[in-house]
Amino acid sequence: MGHDLRRVRVGRLGVDRAAALEVVDELVGERGRVIAGGDDDPRTAGDRGRALGQIRRHDQDLEPFGELVEREEAHAYPQTRTRDPLLEAVEDRQLRRRELASERADDRGDESGAGRRCCHTSVPVEDSQARDLATRAAFRAGRLAIARLGDPGYLRWKGLRDVVPEAAMLVQDEIVSLIRAECPNDAFLLEEGPEDEPLDVGAERLWIVDPICGSLNFVHGIPFFAISIALRVAGQLRVGVVYDPMRDECFAANIGEPAYLNNRPITVPTMSQGPEFWEQSWVGTDLPYDGPLRKEAIRVFDLHAKEVQSLSIMGSCALGLCYVACGRLNVYWTLDAKPWDVAGAGVVLQAAGGLLTDPEGGSWLYSTGGYVAGNPSLHQWALRAIKYVKQHPDP
Template structure:
């Protein structure tokens, strides 16, 4: 990070952003050493949502580091929550009013990790009274660190990020994901995919919502939408996008908040068009 981190939000002389970066970098490097070494796979919410002991180890490492610096802060991590949307919503409701809440996905893109597909990330956000004030997404395979602070911009490789300039769906590269929930979320996402594919330059599905959001923030993607995500998938990425000049809402166009599960994140210029198209085919959840 360059010197834009000098005036970052701090409490008691300890810098929130520096701690978030440190956690993401240490966890990411540790995850990378485990690539191809996973010994015991267990199934989580569905067969497509694999989890390894690496998830748990990464989360424990981040939690321990955060609590060393900020013992009174609350912590919401994917691994501490039972699978499924109801459990996720309940876990968030239990802590969302905390003064300071760390929202962490220890590996976003576990299925990719298990298969050795190099597109996964560590996502760490800090919310103050429900509003995200720090967001860090780290891609250990490319050693790319995406960092945002509320009101201070967003950076990758220490350089300011800006969203892309595409103004029409026809010139846009979008991303989406294929949800594990095959009853509700997947069919809705497929509706959106079918409607949008003929209208855009192309659509990608990398398998990490946090990295998709980071790619919208730095202009590699024009927009991203997905149904049925969790707070830890989106919290850090939402700040990356908004601090890079983009827009993040739910699928009906309401502003992002921690409880959003169905998301649209774009460069802003195509946001209305994308939301309208998803509503038109009733793919908005």
């Protein structure tokens, strides 16, 4: 049977976290500065006062948002739970701040690299360590993205329907700075890099980053986007992390291991072959921005719309692929995606047992922009319409 997206449980921020986010948003400036305030500050009245009351905190107990994130990173990939409180008891917070200060002092005092994490030495990083690093970077970036939802900043249009918000640049910088601090010799392939920037695509270790997969959704305040991070080592994609900060859902995998959604293993559901199962399918897609490929995609969309139970434009390629990995969608396809759109999610999907190819059914690693994902039984049905359109162009 198909999977009813309306039945998917969407995570909800707890009262403590929601109240804390409101207070942090008010008290923390754009660059992490704390605005002074006290018990007699008139701003504590009304909603803000009630929020402070709910979390039992006062202004003097608040610290810069960046330090809150650093403290949380120690628990960013929990083993038994999927959500951590944003604020902890004052005594615990003060202890953790002292621990962080000590760690930073140790780092500064050892410029030779001795005693640092393995990224700083010649010892290769294990896939599990790289996945943990990518997860921490995605969590930190996700919190920044949430803070800027509805306030994307300036917009730079690369083309029709192709936008780069200022917030995406800030999120990307946050990811790169965290990874580079622990792996200074690694290279990066970034979606939002300067067009004339030289790319070390032949690097031994290459991080592939899409800071906001779903930029149009993000710019319009639609809470459906993701942070995507992948690591390629010696030409092989080995680690993939896709984080949806609005639902606090982290899809993660490394090669040779199962795929996980918030530490729970996920697999692509198996289905029988046959047209009746294709007719019950839930399919997701994203259309090219413009040009001939958009016209082809609309023709494929029209064919699929007549055949399947539901067909949705997602707005985020990474989430579309991950939704196939966990069974929310049966098939996802697009005719025009970039490596950073699919790298992280592609690792997750394959680890979950999904099939990912180009529109001809060949290896997705050599695709020129088209990708088709699904369980092996339904994948061929999705390809059929795409191949027909490719073989019968509009006159």
